[in-house]
Amino acid sequence: MEFTLNGNKGYSKVETYDDETTDGLSSKYKSILELLGEDPKREGLEKTPLRVAKAMQFLTQGYNMNPEEIVRSAMFREDYQQMVVVKDIEIYSMCEHHMLPFFGKAHVAYIPRHHITGLSKLARVAEAFARRLQVQERLTTQIKDCIQNTLNPLGVAVVIEAQHMCMQMRGVQKQHSITTTSDFTGAFQKNQATREEFFNIINNK
Numbered sequence: 001m002e003f004t005l006n007g008n009k010g011y012s013k014v015e016t017y018d019d020e021t022t023d024g025l026s027s028k029y030k031s032i033l034e035l036l037g038e039d040p041k042r043e044g045l046e047k048t049p050l051r052v053a054k055a056m057q058f059l060t061q062g063y064n065m066n067p068e069e070i071v072r073s074a075m076f077r078e079d080y081q082q083m084v085v086v087k088d089i090e091i092y093s094m095c096e097h098h099m100l101p102f103f104g105k106a107h108v109a110y111i112p113r114h115h116i117t118g119l120s121k122l123a124r125v126a127e128a129f130a131r132r133l134q135v136q137e138r139l140t141t142q143i144k145d146c147i148q149n150t151l152n153p154l155g156v157a158v159v160i161e162a163q164h165m166c167m168q169m170r171g172v173q174k175q176h177s178i179t180t181t182s183d184f185t186g187a188f189q190k191n192q193a194t195r196e197e198f199f200n201i202i203n204n205k
């Protein structure tokens with residue numbers, strides 16, 4: 001057992017890699033190397049099944065995190081009722097169709113009703129949902145729902161801009177394509193001026 005995750009504050013059950021999962025994944029990745037025509041015994045590849053087994057657990061650690069708990073762990077009563085925006089949150093996820101990375105930026109905003117949360121928690125929520133097999137649309141909606149359900153704010157906005165390796169390295173091979181998804185509740189959904197203010201902030205106008 002080794003300590004692995006930097007910045008783990010107890011929302012995650014994965015404080016260590018799970019030995020049984022590591023062993024199971026390692027032996028399967030060894031077979032995958034063989035199927036790809038490689039020699040898993042050659043020096044450079046000897047430890048690769050183990051490394052990949054750990055990397056995959058790292059990249060999917062979000063399954064063991066509780067995003068609502070992350071928000072609730074730092075919820076403060078406050079009467080501020082203006083927009084709070086955390087933009088340019090880096091996200092690294094993996095598409096559930098090809099298990100290849102997609103990555104980019106998330107922009108998250110909310111308008112508090114009675115409660116605010118720690119700013120880092122918005123980024124931690126994005127992280128908890130991103131570190132799973134995902135589609136960008138569901139990732140966007142899950143972040144939005146989590147903030148809405150915990151803080152009960154006057155509105156939530158989430159925009160994600162991402163590049164998908166499955167569209168760049170393979171398949172249609174469009175290296176410069178960027179996918180944007182968005183989801184809104186409350187004031188962001190109903191009020192065009194509020195939504196525009198949010199877009200102006202994230203676009204730095």
Ligand SMILES: Nc1nc2c(ncn2[C@@H]2O[C@H](COP(=O)(O)OP(=O)(O)OP(=O)(O)O)[C@@H](O)[C@H]2O)c(=O)[nH]1
Nearest residue numbers: 095096097102134135136137164166167170171172
């Ligand atoms: N909507 C959505 N699609 C995604 C996402 N990530 C990957 N995809 C797409 O998932 C689709 C899967 O389509 P399939 O036709 O079953 O798979 P494929 O034969 O590998 O398709 P190509 O990628 O077009 O070669 C592809 O169009 C991918 O671009 C995502 O986050 N959201």
Ligand SMILES: [Zn+2]
Nearest residue numbers: 095097098166
């Ligand atoms: Zn894909």
